[in-house]
Amino acid sequence: MRGSLTFRLYLIIGILFGIIFLIITLISQETLILNSIIAFAILLIQYLISPYLIEAFYKIKYLSEEEAPEIHAMVEEMCFNAGIPKPKIGVSEINIANAFAFGRSIKDGRICLTKNLINLLNKNELKAVIGHELAHIKNRDSVVTILVSFIPTLLYYLFRFFSFSSRSSSERNNDSSGGISLSFLFLILYFISNLLVLAISRVREFFADYYSIKFGNSPEHLASALYKIVYYSTKLDDYTLDSVTGFKALFLNDPNNAMNEIRSLKEIDLNKDFSIDFSELQNLKESKIKISLIEKLSEIFTTHPNVLKRIKKLSEYS
Numbered sequence: 001m002r003g004s005l006t007f008r009l010y011l012i013i014g015i016l017f018g019i020i021f022l023i024i025t026l027i028s029q030e031t032l033i034l035n036s037i038i039a040f041a042i043l044l045i046q047y048l049i050s051p052y053l054i055e056a057f058y059k060i061k062y063l064s065e066e067e068a069p070e071i072h073a074m075v076e077e078m079c080f081n082a083g084i085p086k087p088k089i090g091v092s093e094i095n096i097a098n099a100f101a102f103g104r105s106i107k108d109g110r111i112c113l114t115k116n117l118i119n120l121l122n123k124n125e126l127k128a129v130i131g132h133e134l135a136h137i138k139n140r141d142s143v144v145t146i147l148v149s150f151i152p153t154l155l156y157y158l159f160r161f162f163s164f165s166s167r168s169s170s171e172r173n174n175d176s177s178g179g180i181s182l183s184f185l186f187l188i189l190y191f192i193s194n195l196l197v198l199a200i201s202r203v204r205e206f207f208a209d210y211y212s213i214k215f216g217n218s219p220e221h222l223a224s225a226l227y228k229i230v231y232y233s234t235k236l237d238d239y240t241l242d243s244v245t246g247f248k249a250l251f252l253n254d255p256n257n258a259m260n261e262i263r264s265l266k267e268i269d270l271n272k273d274f275s276i277d278f279s280e281l282q283n284l285k286e287s288k289i290k291i292s293l294i295e296k297l298s299e300i301f302t303t304h305p306n307v308l309k310r311i312k313k314l315s316e317y318s
Contacts, residue, residue: 009203012196016151019189023158026182035161039154047104047146054102057247060090060112071113074127075134078215082138087111091118095240097232100250101133102142109137120232121225128222129252131212138211141204148197155190159183195300201249202305209310210317219314224276226253226307227265231274233258249303257302260295264308276311278318285315 024032054060065072071089079086087101087109097116103109111133118126136142162183212222233241233255241256248254266272270280289312299306 009200009207012199012203013148016148016193016196019151019155019193022189023154023186026185027158031158031161035154035157038157039150042153043146043150047143051102051104051108051110054112054247054250055090058092058094058112060092060110062088062090070123071118071126071130074130075111078127078131078134081215082134082211084134084138085109087134087137089113091115094244096236096244096255097121097229098251098253098255099129099133100247100252101136102250103137105143106137106140109134111137116232117229120228124218124221125225125228128212128217129225131215131217132208132222132252134215135208135211136204139204139207141207145197145201145204148200152190152193152197155186155193159186159190162186198301198303201303202299205304206310206313209314213314213317218278219318220276220278220281223281223311223314226311227269227276228274229253230258230261230265230307234262251304253307254302254304257304257306260298261307264290265311268308268311281311281315281318284312285318 063071068089068091075089076086084106087103088111090110090112092112092114094114095116096114097120099111099113099117101109101111111130113126113130117129121129162180209222213219229252233253236255236258244251244255248256268276268280268284270283271277289308291306291308295306
């Protein structure tokens with residue numbers, strides 16, 4: 001199972017770097033160097049300051065062991081299993097139930113749990129969610145996402161550069177057809193590379209789910225946590241959802257998709273107790289999931305995979 005995820009991840013990264021090779025063959029070295037420096041500088045600044053922006057945006061307060069001994073104990077146990085340093089543990093009082101990991105490296109790891117999430121989940125479910133977030137830190141996938149984001153950023157600046165050059169040539173009555181063609185090509189490649197970066201973001205969520213189980217959590221506990229979080233998200237108003245849109249790629253799931261996902265998730269909950277137990281997950285393991293064509297198409301433009309697909313994958317680990 002891990003092998004198929006790894007293959008998908010490397011295939012997407014290979015295509016992205018194939019795009020880079022195409023760029024190098026199409027344009028002059030000077031133009032590539034100039035735009036690469038601009039794109040890289042933007043991503044470097046984003047990499048350096050993003051933890052502080054996230055802390056400020058979500059008003060994160062870090063918890064001491066005295067304030068949250070049980071949560072610290074969960075994190076220490078799984079960090080030992082994962083072989084990583086213990087990250088900072090923060091809490092946010094924003095009006096959603098979710099969790100996320102961030103930081104510049106494994107040694108700079110930080111996880112944040114919202115207060116609503118802590119109140120919503122039982123101990124085993126919360127531990128499984130924390131394991132998912134620790135997996136993001138162990139896998140360094142946030143850094144990978146930033147690095148591959150360099151490619152669409154570079155393509156955007158190449159698109160802007162050749163668009164400007166074409167307009168300037170047109171105003172001087174020079175032939176601008178070559179610049180227009182390159183500009184259009186880079187716009188298409190920018191769109192494609194953005195979709196590929198989103199695909200990496202979705203694959204990394206499957207990886208984090210997998211590693212949460214490897215760290216000692218039961219699949220039904222993570223499945224149940226996902227179900228509860230989606231159900232809670234259906235009750236959020238549009239203002240709350242809009243307020244967290246900018247950083248929702250960090251979350252355990254995309255709260256904006258909750259209304260679409262809850263219908264199919266309720267069908268898994270056979271005893272209607274708003275949780276998923278071992279028997280319900282086993283039942284899903286033997287069943288085929290039904291996802292509409294519209295849902296499949298819309299997923300291409302999202303940072304997170306469909307939660308029903310994630311829970312189906314979790315059933316394969318049970």
